Amino acid sequence: LSGLFQPKPLANRHVLISAGPTVERIDPVRYLTNDSSGKMGIALAEAARDAGATVTLVHGPVREALPTGITTKAVESGDEMLEAMLADYDKQDLVIMAAAVADYRPTVRYDRKQKKIDGPLRIELEETTDILRTLGERKTNQILVGFAAETENLEKHAQQKLIRKQADFIVANDVSRADIGFSSDENQVTVYGNNHPAVHYDQQSKTRLAAALIEQFTEALQ
Ligand code: CTP
Numbered sequence: 510l511s512g513l514f515q516p517k518p519l520a521n522r523h524v525l526i527s528a529g530p531t532v533e534r535i536d537p538v539r540y541l542t543n544d545s546s547g548k549m550g551i552a553l554a555e556a557a558r559d560a561g562a563t564v565t566l567v568h569g570p571v572r573e574a575l576p577t578g579i580t581t582k583a584v585e586s587g588d589e590m591l592e593a594m595l596a597d598y599d600k601q602d603l604v605i606m607a608a609a610v611a612d613y614r615p616t617v618r619y620d621r622k623q624k625k626i627d628g629p630l631r632i633e634l635e636e637t638t639d640i641l642r643t644l645g646e647r648k649t650n651q652i653l654v655g656f657a658a659e660t661e662n663l664e665k666h667a668q669q670k671l672i673r674k675q676a677d678f679i680v681a682n683d684v685s686r687a688d689i690g691f692s693s694d695e696n697q698v699t700v701y702g703n704n705h706p707a708v709h710y711d712q713q714s715k716t717r718l719a720a721a722l723i724e725q726f727t728e729a730l731q
């Protein structure tokens with residue numbers, strides 16, 4: 510019974526999380542996207558909710574069932590995700606970019622389905638806005654967390670992202686391993702932080718890992 514009266518660690522806190530892929534349209538029926546399942550971001554949203562936080566989950570198209578007891582916002586493109594993330598950014602205590610944002614979008618988006626042409630089709634791509642970096646530039650008191658999906662030089666790339674995006678933590682995972690990461694139910698990560706020693710989390714279910722990560726980020730809140 511005593512558990513009933515135990516204050517939850519994230520009570521009265523606001524947590525904003527992004528999950529899943531983004532989609533950049535070429536024309537009304539064709540698009541660029543990636544294999545992100547959204548599982549890690551969804552697990553983080555559930556863990557934050559269970560810790561007592563008011564949670565908003567901004568998500569690209571995902572097959573997973575969305576958690577109850579939180580606010581969910583469905584988006585498609587990186588620009589839509591950016592707008593949704595900025596909407597209530599100022600009141601957040603903890604913000605986690607777990608989404609796999611498409612790095613490029615077509616420079617032209619056609620309103621009509623494009624017909625086949627003779628010879629090879631060339632599609633020109635331009636970079637999308639870096640959402641995490643934008644959030645980093647506008648940071649006030651939020652603890653800001655990003656992910657890093659790497660196939661090599663995990664630590665070096667994660668440390669560079671920490672600085673470039675002005676994040677407080679980067680959760681790095683090795684996506685060269687097929688058994689963990691993107692669409693798997695398990696993950697193994699190392700968290701790099703500003704003025705923090707790296708923390709390694711052994712391979713475990715995304716649910717358990719999410720609870721451990723939320724605990725680590727909660728400790729960094731003032
Ligand atoms: N990210 C973002 N907006 C983008 C691209 C990435 O907010 N347009 C975020 C991701 O959600 C993640 C972090 O930045 O939290 C790192 O993403 P990652 O793909 O590992 O790094 P990039 O900066 O895109 O660099 P690269 O893909 O070349 O490794």
Ligand code: CA
Nearest residue numbers: 609610611612
């Ligand atoms: Ca990327």
